[in-house]
Amino acid sequence: MTVLKNDCFLRALQRLPVDRTPVWMMRQAGRYLPEYRRVREQAGSFMTLCTTPELACEVTLQPLERYRLDAAILFSDILTIPDAMGLGLEFVEGEGPQFQKPVRTAEDVRQLPIPDPEKALRYVPDAVRLIRRELDGRVPLIGFSGSPWTLATYMVEGRSSREFRKIKGLMYEQPELLHILLAKLTESVSLYLNAQITAGVDAIMVFDTWGGVLSPVQYRQFSLNYARLALSSITRERAGKKIPAILFTKGGGQWLEAMAASGYDALGLDWTTDIGDARARVGDLVALQGNLDPQALYAPIPTLRAEVRQILERYGEGSGHIFNLGHGVWPDVNPEHVGAMIKAVHECSPALHRGGAI
Numbered sequence: 344m345t346v347l348k349n350d351c352f353l354r355a356l357q358r359l360p361v362d363r364t365p366v367w368m369m370r371q372a373g374r375y376l377p378e379y380r381r382v383r384e385q386a387g388s389f390m391t392l393c394t395t396p397e398l399a400c401e402v403t404l405q406p407l408e409r410y411r412l413d414a415a416i417l418f419s420d421i422l423t424i425p426d427a428m429g430l431g432l433e434f435v436e437g438e439g440p441q442f443q444k445p446v447r448t449a450e451d452v453r454q455l456p457i458p459d460p461e462k463a464l465r466y467v468p469d470a471v472r473l474i475r476r477e478l479d480g481r482v483p484l485i486g487f488s489g490s491p492w493t494l495a496t497y498m499v500e501g502r503s504s505r506e507f508r509k510i511k512g513l514m515y516e517q518p519e520l521l522h523i524l525l526a527k528l529t530e531s532v533s534l535y536l537n538a539q540i541t542a543g544v545d546a547i548m549v550f551d552t553w554g555g556v557l558s559p560v561q562y563r564q565f566s567l568n569y570a571r572l573a574l575s576s577i578t579r580e581r582a583g584k585k586i587p588a589i590l591f592t593k594g595g596g597q598w599l600e601a602m603a604a605s606g607y608d609a610l611g612l613d614w615t616t617d618i619g620d621a622r623a624r625v626g627d628l629v630a631l632q633g634n635l636d637p638q639a640l641y642a643p644i645p646t647l648r649a650e651v652r653q654i655l656e657r658y659g660e661g662s663g664h665i666f667n668l669g670h671g672v673w674p675d676v677n678p679e680h681v682g683a684m685i686k687a688v689h690e691c692s693p694a695l696h697r698g699g700a701i
């Protein structure tokens with residue numbers, strides 16, 4: 344068994360003492376990196392990167408070569424599950440993801456298979472096994488899935504949406520059908536995350552990108568409830584080591600108490616919530632991950648450093664904070680600014696773990 348040389352991220356997720364705040368970045372392997380764009384161009388498409396374990400492994404490791412990051416995240420996408428369900432995923436240049444066969448009717452829902460991750464999604468656990476070998480214990484590897492609700496929004500809308508008219512139509516007109524779809528997705532998500540854990544990920548993260556478009560009551564019924572159910576069927580241990588789980592609901596700041604009681608070890612925050620207030624609200628129940636505004640990466644470096652410092656200070660002393668952006672990094676960000684952000688976390692955070700202020 345590989346021993347981790349840097350377990351700062353896993354310790355912070357469990358609120359165990361650390362000597363500095365760990366840092367990683369959502370979409371850290373992506374288009375802002377010229378080395379990513381090169382591999383992506385050679386591969387021809389984004390999905391080829393995802394479905395070819397050697398390429399997924401190569402791009403996963405790219406940001407670690409450049410920066411002192413404390414975690415790697417599997418290079419993949421949340422839409423692999425609906426693709427494996429037969430919806431026909433395409434990434435149209437400049438338009439984002441689209442499905443050839445969106446889910447619209449009761450018959451569509453009934454016909455959806457629950458994919459066996461070692462068959463239809465085999466490229467994902469294969470990539471995990473390869474990345475884990477290549478990482479050789481440098482840092483932990485994060486596996487992930489979309490939340491059942493967020494996957495359902497893409498499957499019903501058929502593409503990215505602003506208004507969510509179709510999925511909300513289904514929610515108001517045929518809520519029982521939406522519940523059947525969400526239950527199928529919940530089972531698929533649990534199987535998928537369990538396969539990633541067996542293959543070797545050290546932590547898991549559930550991306551609930553669209554939970555924040557719901558009303559409070561709907562959020563509990565259609566989003567949080569299924570994210571919680573998915574977690575309850577996940578084996579959160581491998582070889583006696585805990586596999587921590589993170590829940591990220593974009594726009595979920597007003598529901599932190601409910602999220603903190605859902606069984607996850609940590610919550611991801613977007614930048615619209617003050618991380619100090621969030622800490623006071625969730626108490627000792629969970630760790631917190633976040634929450635720099637991704638747009639702060641365009642600011643001059645002294646301003647960017649001040650923003651990093653402010654988040655670290657607002658969280659305050661002690662463990663339980665994982666520094667991250669409040670959402671994914673934009674493709675046109677200057678990689679040097681990403682480096683400056685990470686350096687600022689390394690320089691400013693140790694004081695907070697020696698019982699002092701910055």
Ligand code: CP3
Nearest residue numbers: 369370371372373389416417418419420421439550552671
């Ligand atoms: O964080 C990481 O570094 C791991 C990789 C990762 C990707 N997508 C790579 C990716 C993760 C964790 C995701 C999750 C994902 N995918 C989410 C949830 C996270 C979030 O952003 O809230 C969502 C909603 C998706 C669906 C998706 N995939 C969209 C909307 C897009 C953008 C399409 C576009 O053209 O901009 C993608 C594509 C995608 N996923 C890219 C990457 C690096 C860009 C693909 C490319 O190279 O062209």
